[in-house]
Amino acid sequence: xxxxxxxxxxxxxxxxxxxxxxxxxxxxxxxxxxxxxxxxxxxxxxxxxxxxxxxxxxxxxxxxxxxxxxxxxxxxxxxxxxxxxxxxxxxxxxxxxxxxxxxxxxxxxxxxxxxxxxxxxxxxxxxxxxxxxxxxxxxxxxxxxxxxxxxxxxxxxxxxxxxxxxxxxxxxxxxxxxxxxxxxxxxxxxxxxxxxxxxxxxxxxxxxxxxxxxxxxxxxxxxxxxxxxxxxxxxxxxxxxxxxxxxxxxxxxxxxxxxxxxxxxxxxxxxxxxxxxxxxxxxxxxxxxxxxxxxxxxxxxxxxxxxxxxxxxxxxxxxxxxxxxxxxxxxxxxxxxxxxxxxxxxxxxxxxxxxxxxxxxxxxxxxxxxxxxxxxxxxxxxxxxxxxxxxxxxxx
Amino acid sequence: xxxxxxxxxxxxxxxxxxxxxxxxxxxxxxxxxxxxxxxxxxxxxxxxxxxxxxxxxxxxxxxxxxxxxxxxxxxxxxxxxxxxxxxxxxxxx
Amino acid sequence: xxxxxxxxxxxxxxxxxxxxxxxxxxxxxxxxxxxxxxxxxxxxxxxxxxxxxxxxxxxxxxxxxxxxxxxxxxxxxxxxxxxxxxxxxxxxxxxxxxxxxxxxxxxxxxxxxxxxxxxxxxxxxxxxxxxxxxxxxxxxxxxxxxxxxxxxxxxxxxxxxxxxxxxxxxxxxxxxxxxxxxxxxxxxxxxxxxxxxxxxxxxxxxxxxxxxxxxxxxxxxxxxxxxxxxxxxxxxxxxxxxxxxxxxxxxxxxxxxxxxxxxxxxxxxxxxxxxxxxxxxxxxxxxxxxxxxxxxxxxxxxxxxxxxx
Numbered sequence: 001x002x003x004x005x006x007x008x009x010x011x012x013x014x015x016x017x018x019x020x021x022x023x024x025x026x027x028x029x030x031x032x033x034x035x036x037x038x039x040x041x042x043x044x045x046x047x048x049x050x051x052x053x054x055x056x057x058x059x060x061x062x063x064x065x066x067x068x069x070x071x072x073x074x075x076x077x078x079x080x081x082x083x084x085x086x087x088x089x090x091x092x093x094x095x096x097x098x099x100x101x102x103x104x105x106x107x108x109x110x111x112x113x114x115x116x117x118x119x120x121x122x123x124x125x126x127x128x129x130x131x132x133x134x135x136x137x138x139x140x141x142x143x144x145x146x147x148x149x150x151x152x153x154x155x156x157x158x159x160x161x162x163x164x165x166x167x168x169x170x171x172x173x174x175x176x177x178x179x180x181x182x183x184x185x186x187x188x189x190x191x192x193x194x195x196x197x198x199x200x201x202x203x204x205x206x207x208x209x210x211x212x213x214x215x216x217x218x219x220x221x222x223x224x225x226x227x228x229x230x231x232x233x234x235x236x237x238x239x240x241x242x243x244x245x246x247x248x249x250x251x252x253x254x255x256x257x258x259x260x261x262x263x264x265x266x267x268x269x270x271x272x273x274x275x276x277x278x279x280x281x282x283x284x285x286x287x288x289x290x291x292x293x294x295x296x297x298x299x300x301x302x303x304x305x306x307x308x309x310x311x312x313x314x315x316x317x318x319x320x321x322x323x324x325x326x327x328x329x330x331x332x333x334x335x336x337x338x339x340x341x342x343x344x345x346x347x348x349x350x351x352x353x354x355x356x357x358x359x360x361x362x363x364x365x366x367x368x369x370x371x372x373x374x375x376x377x378x379x380x381x382x383x384x385x386x387x388x389x390x391x392x393x394x395x396x
Numbered sequence: 397x398x399x400x401x402x403x404x405x406x407x408x409x410x411x412x413x414x415x416x417x418x419x420x421x422x423x424x425x426x427x428x429x430x431x432x433x434x435x436x437x438x439x440x441x442x443x444x445x446x447x448x449x450x451x452x453x454x455x456x457x458x459x460x461x462x463x464x465x466x467x468x469x470x471x472x473x474x475x476x477x478x479x480x481x482x483x484x485x486x487x488x489x
Numbered sequence: 490x491x492x493x494x495x496x497x498x499x500x501x502x503x504x505x506x507x508x509x510x511x512x513x514x515x516x517x518x519x520x521x522x523x524x525x526x527x528x529x530x531x532x533x534x535x536x537x538x539x540x541x542x543x544x545x546x547x548x549x550x551x552x553x554x555x556x557x558x559x560x561x562x563x564x565x566x567x568x569x570x571x572x573x574x575x576x577x578x579x580x581x582x583x584x585x586x587x588x589x590x591x592x593x594x595x596x597x598x599x600x601x602x603x604x605x606x607x608x609x610x611x612x613x614x615x616x617x618x619x620x621x622x623x624x625x626x627x628x629x630x631x632x633x634x635x636x637x638x639x640x641x642x643x644x645x646x647x648x649x650x651x652x653x654x655x656x657x658x659x660x661x662x663x664x665x666x667x668x669x670x671x672x673x674x675x676x677x678x679x680x681x682x683x684x685x686x687x688x689x690x691x692x693x694x695x696x697x698x699x700x701x702x703x704x705x706x707x708x709x710x711x712x713x714x715x716x717x718x719x720x721x722x723x724x725x726x727x728x729x730x731x732x733x734x735x736x737x738x739x740x741x742x743x744x745x746x747x748x749x750x751x752x753x754x755x756x757x758x759x760x761x762x763x764x765x766x767x768x769x770x771x772x773x774x775x776x777x778x779x780x781x782x783x784x785x786x787x788x789x790x791x792x793x794x795x796x797x798x
Contacts, residue, residue, distance in 0.1 A: 026576035029569055055576040057568055060608030064565035067558055067605065071533070071569025074556050077576055079569065097558050102408035163407060201410050203554040203570060204583050206529045211411040213557035214544030223402035224409045230402075409546065415504030417543070417550040422506055441493035445682050446719050448516040449505040457494030466505035470512035470708075471716030486716075 003251050005183040012143040012175035015182055016082070016108045016168075017042035019150040021052055022190035026077035026197075029057035029068035033087040034120045035172040036110040040082065062087035066094035073103040074212050076202030078154075080105060084172060085112035088126045092133070098165045099134025099228060101212060104157030104197075105165040107135075108150060111273070111324075112172040113360040121361020122172040124272065125325040128334045130167065134228055136235055137302040139272045140170040141258075144182040148252055149299075151185070154194045155242045161234040163200070171274040173361065189249050232303045239300055256305040258297045259312055261287055265294025267376040268313060268350075270339065271322040272298055275357070275364050282369040293373055301335065306342035313339075316350040318376040318385070322392075324358045332356075332389045353385040357392035368393050418466070422449070426469035428486045432461045436482030443473035443484060491686060499524045500552065502532070507550035509542040512715025514705035514722070515621040517679040519592060522619055522701070523553075525689030526588040531556070531570055533589065535563035535597030538628045538707075539621065561601040564609035564618055567591045571614040588693055589616040595636035596626045599662050606700075610669040613697040617689070620662065621705035631710040635660040638730075639781070640774050641762045643710070648765045653774050658781055666700040667736040673699035675735035675744075680722035684733055684744050691735070704731045712761025724756040729786040734793070741793040753782045 010018070017039045020028070030040045046052045055072075059065045065081045072079035083091065088109055098105050113119040114126050127137060138153060140146040146168060153166040170176065185193075201210045216224060236256075243254040260280050262268065269279050276297035286293045296312055313319055321340075323333020331337055332354035343349045355372060358364045372392070379385045406412050439459050444452040451467035453460040462473075474484040502523035509516055515538060523530060532555045534540040540557045543550040558566045567589050577583040593602055598620040606618060625643050626632040633646040637655045642648045646655035667674040673695040677685040685703070692699035704722055708715045725731035726745060730753055733745040754775060757763040766775055 026580065027569060027572045029572065053576075053579060055572040055579075057572045057612065059565060059568065060604060060611070064562060064568070064605045064608055067562035067565035068569030068572065070558055071556065071566035072573040072576075073569075075531070075570045075573035075577070076582070077569075077573035079573070093559060094562070100409065101558075200407060201412060203531050203556055204529075204574070204577065204585075204587065206554065206585070208412060209414050209552065209554040211413070211544055211549035211551055211555045212408070214409065214411050214546045214549060215541045216409050216546040219399060220405065220409075220546050223400075223405055226402040227405065227407060411544065411547055411549045413547075413549060415550055415552040417506030417545075417548040418504050420506040420508075420545075420548050422508065425511065439494075441497055444497055445493050445521070446517055446679065447520075448509060448511075448513050448718075449507070450501060450503070450520060451505055454497045457497055463505060468511035469715075470718070471714070472512060472718055475716040476719050 004186050004189065007181055007183055009179050009181055010143060011038065011177050011179050012146050012170055013038035013110065013177065014042060015143040015147040016150055018184060019147045020080060021046050022187050023151065023154055023194050024052045025054055025080045027055045027057065027072035027079040028081060029059050029065045029072065030081045031059050031062045031065045031087060033062065033084045035112055035176045036082050036084040039108060062090040063094060066091035066098065069105050070094060070098050070101065070103060073105050074101060074203050076199045076204055078197040080107065082108040084110045085114050085126045088130060089114055092130065095130055095133035095135055102163040102231065103165060104163055106150060106153045106157050107165065107167050109167045109169045110172045110176045111169055119360035122174055123324045123359045127167060127169050128325040128327060131302060131334060134164060135302060136164055136166040138166060138168050138300055139298065140168060140175065141273055141276050141297060142175055143180040146170040146175060147182060148246065148250065148254065151190055151193060152242050152246050152254065156235060156238055158197055159238045162231050162238050164231050164235060169273065174274045185250060193249055236303050236305060254299060256298070256300045256308050257312060258299060260295035262294040262296055262312060264292060264315065266292040266317040267373060267380060268294045268296055268316040268319045269322060269369065269372060270296045270298065270319060270335065272324065272335065275322065275324065278364060278366055279369050282366050282373065286373060304338055309339060310342050310346050313350060314348065318351040318379045320353055320355055320372050320376055322355045322357050326356050326359065351379050351385050353379065353387065354389045355392045356389065362393060421465045422468050423465045426467060426489055428469045428471060429464065429467065429489050430462055430471065430474050431485050431487055433483055436479050438479055440478060442476050442478065446472050446476050490683060496524050496686065502530065502551065502553050504550045504552055506548065507543040508545060509538060510709055512708040512718045514623060514679055514707065514718050515539045518619065518621050518703040518705055521679065521682055521685050522689045523590065525686055526590060526693050528588060529585050530588045530590060533563050533567040533570060533591040535593035535602055536560035537594035537597050539592055539594065541628060560597050562605045563591045563593045563597060563602060565605040567616050568609045568612065568614045571616050591616060591618045593620055595620060595622045595624060596634045599636045599660050600634050607669065610666060610671050610698045610700060613671060615697055617692040617699045617701065619701045619703055621703050623705045623707040623710060625710050627707045627710045639778055640766050642765060653765060653771050663702045670739065671698040671700060672696055673737055676702045676731065676733055678704040678722045678726050678731055678733060680719045680726060681733055681745060688735055710762065713759055717759065721759055724751065724759055727751045728753045728756045728782065730756050730782055732786060732789055734789060739796060741796045743789060743793050753779050
């Protein structure tokens, strides 16, 4: 079957708004925040022009955005929202409740630094602070991936083995506002792919009423959390199944990560989202010079596919994990500490070092990436890393 | 009572039941209890309207007595009864 | 006008076996309000006494679908439920007409839930928000809220050598809700069950958002005998501390005017939380409380006159 597809030039936010339009959810409750705002604006226009029949609730805060989305989802609606930065921080309390209720909400998060100081540009401090909320997290390198991930996320979230909310993350301004060429799927294809939502319990079932959100004391609380943890584990295989199905309709393949010249790479950079694009450029350049360098771009970090990541990096001699968020552990960023911990049982471990980079939208160019590979080369020659955690490109 | 294992509980901590708290007997809390004298009752149902539980048994608009399984003995019914002690009287448990 | 006989034949939304304190005012409000919903009813509840005491897992006292998410957002949660109703009805997945009622205490309504309530009212969702106002954070142990009356002894406005309890006047939330220009706002008291029921009927029938502020004594926090709950409601109404009125599309109507307005001290002296005010030295506080009640009552009568002229 020839794949039907349409090439367009769109910003990341426009692409994501179009993915949501094609999903045409029952309810959207959203609040504007830079750099997510266009999504809400585009969607408001879709509603105003009758292109979708979504019930849109223009709430008075992100806390209420997530609360209303939860209310709608518990009522049996397919419900979505989108946010960034302070907005995600404000809805933090409700993130736990969405997952605790096992509601399949999909939320694009346009990554932006969290205050203070206030800053509107990209880093990952917003979503990194939400890693323990019971949401799946899928990261996107560019507009195409953000579009594709939103569509896949709907299916992953609603899978009866999962029933957990999903964040689809992409970089503020870099991806959200830059115009890229990408391929949109036909409306009907997306509609068929996401299918009908069949909730397990709903507030509108008056024949067998359900109580959502009771007080659960120590006698049952652990059991309910254990169920949630099981669902997160189950999400691992569902993510791959949905990716395989998605490849059939799009021709684009997704997994837990993307490897770039990884197979025989000795020096590897691990980095999320748009910076991976920059890193690919440098990998090409260095490969042309005969350097054994490679890239691993994790796509999914909740659940954390530890075994697969370890396997992917098992041939590497030195690994630089680049975190776009300071977590103040003093032991490195979140991605670094988790990936490093994943190697604890591995028979062979590469040398590992961490870079905290790109905070508050600081550009990370090919020059910085080249410098990281140079550091790795020295580490490899020395047989040890000279510094575990480095703030990349910070003036002293 | 053995509690259910985690795989047997409904997802998301929901309670897919209707008013099953009737199985929980709050009547044990009582230190005073209302005693009902049908012969003095005019079936105005104020006791029923003001009962917080509800623990006043009513059928076809007629007061039938107290649900002692749940009555906590607050005494609102006896206090608000227009027939006073002729229909409802609080006595020590 | 419905009789209690008729009302007793309507479905009971709240089942017994809940663990609210003996003599609690909140469930009396809930039982009467929910009867006025004609047809299927979804209940949203803010965190608080009513929420925790009626849903101690695996037990629920609710005979109808019910949702609690958090403390400050019952109105926002219900906004989402209402949006889902419109969407699913439009798409043929729901065929019934559904009523939505929200219950929140004064902490969850006047204070932490104030923003989300204001948002939901401004967006004019078709739902009825009911505040059961017991004038303090009772669930956490009687801390003052913005609904706590002046002079009340609470655990965060305690009476001490240099303190007569809460120093500030209450926030007038019913007025603030009316200022949202919603179709219906009202103040009710469980003692006046018929007035309460009729207002609830109007609230459910309103073409948009409705707000009801319900007086709800807390025997623990107010320190009165459990049997006196309704009598204290009556005193609140007869002293004009808690006037019964409604605002329908901007028009005020005082639904009960006491023939003889009792001094506010009759309401205050019935409760332990105000007992210190009757000690020598607090005469001025009592006077100030009376003055404020008078001022608010006169203002209300004028609003009634003005809005109907």
